[in-house]
Amino acid sequence: MNLFFVLIAVGLLSFSGVLYQNSDWKVPAEEAKKKNPYPADKENLAIGKQLYAKHCQSCHGKEGLGDGSKAEELDTFAGDFTAEEFQKQSDGTLYYKLTVGRDEMPEFTKKIPLEEDRWLIVHYMRTFK
Secondary structure, eight states, X not given: OHHHHHHHHHHHHHHHHHHHHTSOOOOOHHHHTOOOOSOOOXXXXXXXXXXXXXXXXXXXXXXXXXXXXXXXXXXXXXXXXXXXXXXXXXXXXXXXXXXXXXXXXXXXXXXSOOHXXXXXXXXXXXXXX
């Protein structure tokens, strides 16, 4: 009987984590309107891929599915970058979220100090479709 309650509790906690991850992340309108000032050319995508591998892949996974090596350690789902809901977000929104972070998502102004590098990661995240 105790195992039953443990399984129910784990299920509820997992479900609440999914709900929390999908909750609104308010991004200031002026930030959401920002356009990526760098071209999504071959060179910039290659740089974005390298930066993603170094700073993002451990949680978000090689294919952007939220299944990185550290994903299981998180209390909330890391997110699926291939999802239509994710890809609908503006570049400014993604840049803002990557820059300032929230909860388990760290802010990256110190680890990735160059704005250009953060914008190039946004371009690379667009390749997960």
